Amino acid sequence: MGAYVTRRLLSLIPIVLWISVISFGIMHLAPGKPTDAAMSFNPKVSLEARQRMEKLYGLDQPLPAQYLSWLRRTVRLDFGRSFLDDRPVAEKILERLPITVTINVVSLLLILGLAVPLGVVAAVRPGGPFDRLTTVLVFIGYSMPSFWVALLSMSLFGVTLHWLPISGIHSLDYESFGMGRRWLDVAWHLVLPVGITAFVSLAGLSRYMRSSMVEVLRQDYIRTARAKGLPERRVLFHHGLRNGLLPIITILGLSLPDLIGGSVIAETIFSIPGMGRLFYEAVMARDYPVIMSLVTVGAVLTMLGNLLADLAYAYADPRIRVGSPR
Amino acid sequence: MPRVIATIAACLLACPPIFAEPKPVAGDAIVVGSIGDASRLLPILATDSASGDIVGLLFNGLLKYNERLEIVGDLAESWTVSEDGLAITFTLRPNVRWHDGAPVTADDVKFTYEKLIDPSVHTPFSSSYELVQSVEILDARTVRITYRQPFAPALESWMIGIMPKHLLEREDLNTTAFLRHPIGDGPFRFVRWKTGELIELAANGDYFEHRPYIDRYLYRIIPDQATLFLELLTNGVDHTGLSPLQYRRQTDSPFMERAYRKFRYPSFGFTYLGYNLKDARFADVRVRRAINLAIDKQAIIDGVLYGLGSAATGPYPKESWACDPSVAAGGYDPAAAKALLAEAGWIDRDGDGWLDRDGRPFRFTIMTNQGNEVRRQVAELIQQQLKAVGIDVKIKVIEWSTFVHEFIDKRRFEAVLLGWSLSRDPDLYDIFHSSKTREGEYNFVGYANPEVDRLLVQGRQTFDQPERRRIYREVHRRLAEDQPYTFLYVPDALPIVASRFRNVIATPIGIGYNFIDWYAPREEQRYKRMGP
Numbered sequence: 001m002g003a004y005v006t007r008r009l010l011s012l013i014p015i016v017l018w019i020s021v022i023s024f025g026i027m028h029l030a031p032g033k034p035t036d037a038a039m040s041f042n043p044k045v046s047l048e049a050r051q052r053m054e055k056l057y058g059l060d061q062p063l064p065a066q067y068l069s070w071l072r073r074t075v076r077l078d079f080g081r082s083f084l085d086d087r088p089v090a091e092k093i094l095e096r097l098p099i100t101v102t103i104n105v106v107s108l109l110l111i112l113g114l115a116v117p118l119g120v121v122a123a124v125r126p127g128g129p130f131d132r133l134t135t136v137l138v139f140i141g142y143s144m145p146s147f148w149v150a151l152l153s154m155s156l157f158g159v160t161l162h163w164l165p166i167s168g169i170h171s172l173d174y175e176s177f178g179m180g181r182r183w184l185d186v187a188w189h190l191v192l193p194v195g196i197t198a199f200v201s202l203a204g205l206s207r208y209m210r211s212s213m214v215e216v217l218r219q220d221y222i223r224t225a226r227a228k229g230l231p232e233r234r235v236l237f238h239h240g241l242r243n244g245l246l247p248i249i250t251i252l253g254l255s256l257p258d259l260i261g262g263s264v265i266a267e268t269i270f271s272i273p274g275m276g277r278l279f280y281e282a283v284m285a286r287d288y289p290v291i292m293s294l295v296t297v298g299a300v301l302t303m304l305g306n307l308l309a310d311l312a313y314a315y316a317d318p319r320i321r322v323g324s325p326r
Numbered sequence: 327m328p329r330v331i332a333t334i335a336a337c338l339l340a341c342p343p344i345f346a347e348p349k350p351v352a353g354d355a356i357v358v359g360s361i362g363d364a365s366r367l368l369p370i371l372a373t374d375s376a377s378g379d380i381v382g383l384l385f386n387g388l389l390k391y392n393e394r395l396e397i398v399g400d401l402a403e404s405w406t407v408s409e410d411g412l413a414i415t416f417t418l419r420p421n422v423r424w425h426d427g428a429p430v431t432a433d434d435v436k437f438t439y440e441k442l443i444d445p446s447v448h449t450p451f452s453s454s455y456e457l458v459q460s461v462e463i464l465d466a467r468t469v470r471i472t473y474r475q476p477f478a479p480a481l482e483s484w485m486i487g488i489m490p491k492h493l494l495e496r497e498d499l500n501t502t503a504f505l506r507h508p509i510g511d512g513p514f515r516f517v518r519w520k521t522g523e524l525i526e527l528a529a530n531g532d533y534f535e536h537r538p539y540i541d542r543y544l545y546r547i548i549p550d551q552a553t554l555f556l557e558l559l560t561n562g563v564d565h566t567g568l569s570p571l572q573y574r575r576q577t578d579s580p581f582m583e584r585a586y587r588k589f590r591y592p593s594f595g596f597t598y599l600g601y602n603l604k605d606a607r608f609a610d611v612r613v614r615r616a617i618n619l620a621i622d623k624q625a626i627i628d629g630v631l632y633g634l635g636s637a638a639t640g641p642y643p644k645e646s647w648a649c650d651p652s653v654a655a656g657g658y659d660p661a662a663a664k665a666l667l668a669e670a671g672w673i674d675r676d677g678d679g680w681l682d683r684d685g686r687p688f689r690f691t692i693m694t695n696q697g698n699e700v701r702r703q704v705a706e707l708i709q710q711q712l713k714a715v716g717i718d719v720k721i722k723v724i725e726w727s728t729f730v731h732e733f734i735d736k737r738r739f740e741a742v743l744l745g746w747s748l749s750r751d752p753d754l755y756d757i758f759h760s761s762k763t764r765e766g767e768y769n770f771v772g773y774a775n776p777e778v779d780r781l782l783v784q785g786r787q788t789f790d791q792p793e794r795r796r797i798y799r800e801v802h803r804r805l806a807e808d809q810p811y812t813f814l815y816v817p818d819a820l821p822i823v824a825s826r827f828r829n830v831i832a833t834p835i836g837i838g839y840n841f842i843d844w845y846a847p848r849e850e851q852r853y854k855r856m857g858p
Contacts (some may be wrong), residue, residue: 032727041730043756044749045767046453056448085365086448086500095521151552159559166562167553168523172357172544172853175518185517271548273363273522286727 005311012303019299020074020292024067027291033059034083034286057083070292080289084282089293092278099169100262100274103190107197108255111205116199119209120236120244126214134206142203150196150269157192165189167271193270197263208251213244246316253309257301259292328652350845354528355542355853356827359554359563363522363547367508368499369487370442370449380525380545384510385487388416388435390672393833393840395645397442397481401430401488401511407789411476416484418467425515432469436461437491439471441499448500454483474735476787477796482751512536513842522547540827542853545827561585561852564824571821574632586822587798589832592636592643593819595747597701598811599692599708602643603772607688612670612808619662620715621708630703634820638813640756641746645834647791648752648798653806663715674716679714693733694743695726701781704814705743705781713828721737737772745817750835752798755782758810775809824848 035053054060058069071082079089118138122131141149158166165171169189177185216222217240224241226232262276275294282290340346366375371717372381390400399405422430439461457480459472464822469654473480493509494502496526508516513535514527527543545564550555553576555572557563560802563591568577573588599617601608608614642649672681680687692708694701702723709719724733733739746757756762760774761784785797806813821837823830830837846852 030727031725036727036730041768042450043746043768044454045450047758047764049450049452050766052445052452053448053450056446071843082499085505104823151556154553159556162560166556166560167548167550168546170520170523172355172524172546236804268549269553270545271523271550271553273520273547275520275550317790 001180005307006236008307010196012300012307015303016299019054020071021067022238023295024063024292027286027288030286032286034288035059038287038295047233064089070289074292074296079293082282082290084286084287089289093275093293093297096262096273096275096278097260099272100267100276101259103194103197103262103266103272103274104259107201107258108192108252108304109195110194110198111202112129115205115209115246116241116245118206120213120241122206122214123209123217123244124236131210136205138203141199146196146200146263147265147269149200150192150266153192153196154269162171164191167269169272175232193266193272197266198224205248206249208247209244213240216240216244219243226306242316249312249316250309252308253305253312254302256305256308257298260301261298267269336643347845350539350829350843351539351848352539352845353539353848353854354826354846354851355544356540356824356844357544357545357546357562357564358547359557359566361547361549361551361554364519364525367516367519368505368507369506370438370447370451371490371499373450376545376547381487381508381510381528381647382512382838383514383527383543384508384512384516385489386422386510386512387485388418389481389485390614391485391835391839392500395647395750395834402484411473411478411787411789413470413472414480415464415468415470418469419534420467423532424493424510424511425530425532426490426493427508428490428492429466430488430490430511431466434488434491435469436463438486438489439622440584441489441494442486442501446500446774450489451486464832476789478786478789479751479753480595481789482749506586514543518541520638523548526731535842538842540841552635556585558582560823561824564827566822568820568822570632570634570818573634573720573822577822585825586821587825587830589830589837590634590818590820591832591834592645592816593747594646594750595745596638596641596643596816597704597743597745597814599640599814600742600744600771600811602737602741603774603810604737605690605740607690608741610670611808612666613672614671614812615711616663616666616715617712617717617726618809618812619657619659619666620717621711621812622658624658625711625815626704626707629707630700631815631817635815638812638816640806641748641757642752642798642802643816645751646750647795648802650799653803660711660715662792667715667717668748672716679716680718687718688716690740691720691722692741692743693724693729693739694724695729696723699757701743708743727734734770737770752794752801754787754801755783758782758801758805771810775804775808778804778808783789826852831834 018204021081033054034057035050042300058066081088082092118134125131141218154166156166165188169186171185173184199278222235222239225235261276261279262272262274264276264280266272267274267276278290282294330395355435360379362374362376365374366372366377366381367380367384369381369385372378386400388400388402389397389405392398395648401418401422403419405416407414416435418432419428424430438457442449442455443452443458457473457475457477459474462470462472464470471480487510489511494504497504506519510516513530513533515530517526517528519525524547525545529538529541531537548557548563551569552564552803554563555576558566568588573590577586577588601614603609627633627635627637635692638650639653644651648806667681671683673683674681676682678687680689682688692705694705702721705721709721712719734742734747738824756768758767758769758773758778760779762769763772781797781804783792788794788797819836823837828847829840829843829845831840833839
């Protein structure tokens, strides 16, 4: 097992290198320079001043040289400084990470909590009334553009009913609240963003759960379990669910990078200062160090997620356990 | 009886002119909504508008514009320009202090200058200070700045915020922690900055003019226009800018009318159709004048800006002293346009509805940048209006960076639809002087008029106000004659402010010039407690 994990980890290195070369290349193929946003088309900023800035940021170097200097810094875990405000990229990412991870973990738990039972119950009688009802409901959520649902909910719950705050993650007087009230305040602000994220992504997971359960419930061992007189609940949740969860584990593993990659649309609409906005703003400003760091971290996490999913799979399903058993 | 009259007279002299107006009181907070976050809170590094907004409240310059667009002292109590225009001597106000209590001195001015021209500092604003020969400290309150040649825009350039030497001299300005925890000398002091969320400032009780009445300034970052608007509907934001559509159609509910006041004044800037003057068709001034006559500017303003703008006659808004009021917008006259085009040889000879010359129809492409809906609509209206005189216009909308680098810089365009937003000083050297045509410079249309060149140089070297006015009005007239651009319109700035704030007055410079005088009557204040 240990050798397998080591081998898998080592094989990540060339892949991550390739990903970084390709993303570096694509990023530089996009027209424009980091100095454009703030400085071009401002008559107060002369051509010489712009050229001097490009030199200061090393943008006058040939691309391979720029890539190598990026690589040299990155292997030492120095992600460089943002072109936008000269702050260390690591600091910018760490500052944005907690809120995005919170939202994603909470909505993922919410999605799991809803999708698994929905999928299981629907699978008991495929094509039955409950199955059809949930199919329609989750696909309504799936088909609606999330920004539109978000704006309508903000208008209904925020403007018309005054039940929920419209945007942001804190009240203006947050700093003066006690600990308990601070938690409540943040929770209050997260109801809409989390709820809407969960609603629009419920379809995927609950459908996976359903089809995987339908498959499992047709198996012989389920018939055996039923035949030996086990109560239906135990058949479903002990014998059925355990096997039905396998594909869900893969999906969860693959969603590891999603946990740190926020949704640009939700974060923009709800004014949440998270990772999605950081990435979007970096792309728009051609803030190369921030883009490269986020892409690399995303690539590493995607592959770690893959690896974790494989390992969890092996754990859950003895048939595909790898390597020589003790 | 005489005593009563005397009392009334004394009261009239002493009291503010309107008796009903209550005395300003301190307190409350103003919540400002902004699409973008700030990046660096240092005057010489503040390149985006959010950083500019905040830095403007934290730091003062030597000079500033008053509400009539006249240059007046800010940190400088007085200033003199030497007879030959080469030296400007500023005398600082006594007793202005940084927020940490240290006095503001001539050392700080010299330090700010040294950092502006330091090649290792990431400031893009150095070009305005290239002509400075020396900055000498005459005494703690007096500083003399000598130029290599007279440079009138220098006065405006000293409106840049002065920085505290004692806090920054040992710091690397590009990376110092000061950028996120600035200490200034302005009417507000820095409290906190939560990235992407909120910047909070508090009134500076020690401010040399007087303490601002509003206690707290909360700058909320709300990146989505629609969300910002929903926040307005629930009083979550007290002050922001509106789009013309929001101003006209979406802010007239009884609630909005009660809770907010809307303001409208011309912004400093204009939208224009610029021609590539290397193109043989546009090199002919008659063609450019004809297009100016064929475009109905008022229809564009009414159709696209809901009437919230004014037709431009040149690069200056009507409020500017540089604007020559005698220059007419040219008027909308398609018949005269056709006659001028015919004179230039453009006649519909083959009867297909399009003008032609030497067997080729008059067809050109207007390019503009993506992401600006207003410009795209303006281009479409121009397309229709020019069709009426027989010119076939195509429209191409291109992503900003590509547009600038591949088309503007490389001169690969026939006509472009763009806008300039300018500072209050009428200097246009960078835009219209014939020397500014290298790749990456701003006279990309390739305009060259020796007389305008001479006037632009003369305008930069003249401090005498009546003389400057004469020069720039002449520039305005020449540009209107030559039409290197068709000057289309000056859009209005459309701020909205919660109605509980009093003393908010629209002037040629906008509403922010007397921000420290804004106040909310006690019974209408919404945020009671003082910030942490």
